[in-house]
Ligand code: HEC
Ligand code: HEC
Ligand code: HEC
């Protein structure tokens with residue numbers, strides 16, 4: 798009997814781990830619903846005006862279909878296609894390239910609790926995340942200084958005063 802319940806416990810752990818790994822990409826329009834108010838930093842607007850949002854425009858001609866370019870210029874082509882739920886290929890480098898696939902954390906009850914969000918897949922990005930793409934595999938690599946580059950894309954929630 799002990800053996801059997803241990804087996805079930807292991808199976809449950811396996812299934813839960815599997816479920817966590819299966820978070821899907823929902824796209825920036827979903828984040829926009831809650832992250833586009835000026836009072837809380839309008840993260841969507843800041844991102845939409847950034848080079849990340851228009852990164853697909855940099856790929857011309859054949860390169861627009863070249864998987865070697867697409868994997869860094871688009872969130873959609875940067876991970877397993879089966880995980881792409883409502884995200885669009887044209888979104889470029891979208892929120893979820895840096896913050897992780899959002900299907901698990903995007904509900905308000907989860908999002909308002911930082912620890913819960915992280916447990917459901919939210920990533921608080923560090924330099925390491927940027928360097929997945931900002932590295933010398935890129936044909937136009939200009940070097941990468943985190944502090945300098947982060948300033949150019951910063952989208953903070955303004956502090957209360
Ligand atoms: C239903 C509303 C809602 C949606 C949809 C939503 N968020 Fe949030 N998000 C929130 C709330 C509320 C907070 C907490 C804000 C605060 O602490 O002031 C938050 C916080 C965050 C934080 C900051 C975490 C921290 O404390 O450092 C990040 C990053 C974030 N959201 C990213 C996203 C991304 C990416 C998406 C889309 C995949 C998304 N959110 C979708 C409501 C939402
Ligand atoms: C490893 C990730 C990666 C790959 C692979 C990649 N790029 Fe990029 N690309 C970037 C990054 C990051 C930048 C921003 C440049 C910088 O600041 O270093 C960029 C910038 C560009 C630019 C703008 C040039 C400029 O001077 O700013 C063009 C055009 C471009 N890439 C085209 C391509 C093409 C075409 C391919 C495929 C042959 C490709 N990229 C493959 C990451 C990548
Ligand atoms: C999924 C790949 C990817 C990730 C992850 C990524 N970037 Fe980028 N980034 C790009 C691409 C591609 C471009 C070039 C877009 C273009 O020029 O069309 C770019 C451009 C930029 C630019 C504009 C550079 C310029 O020439 O003006 C800044 C700033 C930047 N990234 C900062 C960051 C920071 C900071 C992080 C991490 C927090 C990060 N990026 C993560 C792919 C990525």
Ligand code: HEC
Nearest residue numbers: 825828832840841844849890891892895921922952953954
């Ligand atoms: C290129 C990577 C990148 C992209 C794209 C990106 N973010 Fe972020 N985001 C970051 C980084 C880095 C931070 C700062 C993390 C920290 O606090 O250390 C951050 C912080 C945040 C915060 C918390 C701000 C605060 O002051 O606590 C929110 C909310 C957020 N992002 C939402 C979004 C949303 C929504 C999108 C898309 C519309 C998005 N981000 C796109 C890298 C990115």
